[in-house]
Amino acid sequence: MKWLHAMLMAVAVASLAGCGNSGREELQQWMVEQRAQVKPTVTPISEPKKFTPQAYTEVGATEPFDIQKLTQALRRDSAQPSTSGLIGPELARRKEALEAFPLDSMAMVGSLNRNGKPVALISVDKLLYQVRVGEHLGLNYGLITRITETELGLREIVQDAAGEWIERVATLQLQERPTK
Numbered sequence: 001m002k003w004l005h006a007m008l009m010a011v012a013v014a015s016l017a018g019c020g021n022s023g024r025e026e027l028q029q030w031m032v033e034q035r036a037q038v039k040p041t042v043t044p045i046s047e048p049k050k051f052t053p054q055a056y057t058e059v060g061a062t063e064p065f066d067i068q069k070l071t072q073a074l075r076r077d078s079a080q081p082s083t084s085g086l087i088g089p090e091l092a093r094r095k096e097a098l099e100a101f102p103l104d105s106m107a108m109v110g111s112l113n114r115n116g117k118p119v120a121l122i123s124v125d126k127l128l129y130q131v132r133v134g135e136h137l138g139l140n141y142g143l144i145t146r147i148t149e150t151e152l153g154l155r156e157i158v159q160d161a162a163g164e165w166i167e168r169v170a171t172l173q174l175q176e177r178p179t180k
């Protein structure tokens with residue numbers, strides 16, 4: 001029993017000896033050395049460039065922010081199109097669903113007859129729509145004028161370079177999908 005007691009005492013002393021210094025001072029010394037050796041390199045920020053305002057030298061030219069010119073432009077943009085012209089968009093009409101998409105995003109994928117009248121199947125954004133003659137589609141006030149088995153014809157109303165409303169003819173061709 002004395003021998004066991006002596007062994008336990010030896011183990012206890014050895015474990016307490018392990019709780020001593022244990023190289024902590026060495027670690028602290030190494031940290032101090034590393035901090036002294038490594039110096040951060042920071043590139044200095046360049047001085048800001050001095051702003052020099054420029055005077056408006058086009059005194060004889062039209063002032064770009066002239067209040068009269070802006071007022072005229074606002075009146076012209078907000079004015080309803082004149083009814084004296086023969087061609088013009090129907091701005092008071094409620095827009096139909098397919099008038100929110102450009103023609104190049106649409107594809108004619110089929111046609112059929114319903115009650116003896118032609119109907120075209122138009123695919124837009126992975127949705128399928130049925131359209132008939134007299135309905136509108138596209139961003140340029142497009143009116144469907146004819147539907148055949150292979151194409152859909154429409155009349156668009158667009159502004160030319162002078163700001164006048166003109167008609168142009170557009171078509172959507174039947175898109176055949178390749179078989180896999």
